[in-house]
Amino acid sequence: MLIKPRTTPVKNLVLSAVLPIISPDHPKWNQLTQEYKRRCWGYVGEQSLEYYLSFLPHDECFILHGLKLENGTGNHFSIDTLIIFQAYTLIVEVKHWTGIIEVQIRGELLKINGESNVVFDDPIQQVKHQTWQLGEWARIRKLTLPPTQHVVVFSYSKLQIDNAHLLSPKAIRSNQLLENVRLWNELHPTSTDRFSLNQLENTALLLKNSHIEEEFFYPSIHKLGLTSEEISSGVFCTACNYAPMSRIKRTWKCTKCGKQDRDAHVKSLAAFILMFGRYATSIELQKFLNINKSSIVWRILRELKVSKSGRTNATVFDLYSSEVLKKEVMK
Structure with missing residues (x-):
């Protein structure tokens, strides 16, 4: 069941409002235009996952997209997609990267871009931190979630990954998501005695209601x-x-x-x-x-x-x- 649909990120909306009404000669024009294109491209990657998610048994799971929650320390954390099954909870982090990335021994990813290569932090560590923060969110509210799994999905099919053998098994392509769900289903047998669908739906609704919406109190x-x-x-x-x-x-x-x-x-x-x-x-x-x-x-x-x-x-x-x-x- 889709509990929280995907919506356009507010930063994308802000940039789409700003760009038409500032001069193309403005010194920040190119920078803001590139950021807008990058953010839109990332959102396209998140949307592309919908095809695979449509094959999930929607009467047996609860899906929330674009969650932003309070982590208990006054800070916020975001989750691209959260799927709650009776057997386990799945956090999905989407990376819609293009070109060539090279996996380093310590998990960092080197984005090869001509002479200006860029190093990205290990996305597995990012999603692990999201897992911990979600656990803290639940603990503070005295809630129990099914065991949490996490996965990083590279959503652009033409992305070239060098040293792919160094990738964590939890960093996958989009077309591998459903097979991984099947494997996790085998790893975590469903226990209807512990988590009923009604109970999990209430938890999913609480997550949705706890989502921090942009209220536009301050200038952007x-x-x-x-x-x-x-x-x-x-x-x-x-x-x-x-x-x-x-x-x-x-x-x-x-x-x-x-x-x-x-x-x-x-x-x-x-x-x-x-x-x-x-x-x-x-x-x-x-x-x-x-x-x-x-x-x-x-x-x-x-x-x-x-x-x-x-x-x-x-x-x-x-x-x-x-x-x-x-x-x-x-x-």
């Missing part, structure tokens, strides 16, 4: 090394990304491609949330949307059912309280 652009002055203002076109669009009789019109859209501000306000956080004043939104009348901003926010606190010039709007904007943010 500062983490990218950007300032608000470097972000283009104005409602940007939903067809060609040009900004600013002109507002004519409650409709936005692109002066570049001619696109007309009554709701173009929705995408721009979603971008504001991703970059600057959920809270804003009317003046801040006027500046960001490039609107010369505060009454227009108030009308737009009222139509989107945005909640507010305070009065007149001190009014603060909670943009993420709007279901329309929340849905747009997570697209």
Whole structure:
């Protein structure tokens, strides 16, 4: 049973909001563009695992994707995919790497990239640490999980692995996942007396409810090394990304491609949330949307059912309280 579906990582959403509205001449443009491509590629790898997971007996296991949990020390840890069977719990860490990697004797992986080779830490140690943190999470809550297994999956079929004989048997290709599940099923005979499906479903739901969602309380652009002055203002076109669009009789019109859209501000306000956080004043939104009348901003926010606190010039709007904007943010 799918308990928590896979969703686009928030960092991907932030970068997708930022890149269209900063200048390609910006000194960080290439760096941010490459990071966005890398993160999207990694997410593609996680998604590619869905094909193999579809063959699992979904009435006998509980699947959670993209978990982010508190580890008991004030820090967080993330799990790509967690699968809870009656016999065991499986942590899956996905690596969608390309090109050539060379396995070192101590477990590190050398990414061969011309003259600029890169050394990655042993991914098995990474997933072992996730296993320990999940155990601590359960211990603090006085929960008992089925014995935990872990696996690192290289999801890109064309990845070349040199010295593959040095790889841990728990580092596998995507097409080996189901065979490993079969072997673990033999290693851990199911004990229905110890873990009922109802009990495990409740545990899976607790994990889902404990997942730390991004609430957009703080600006994200500062983490990218950007300032608000470097972000283009104005409602940007939903067809060609040009900004600013002109507002004519409650409709936005692109002066570049001619696109007309009554709701173009929705995408721009979603971008504001991703970059600057959920809270804003009317003046801040006027500046960001490039609107010369505060009454227009108030009308737009009222139509989107945005909640507010305070009065007149001190009014603060909670943009993420709007279901329309929340849905747009997570697209």
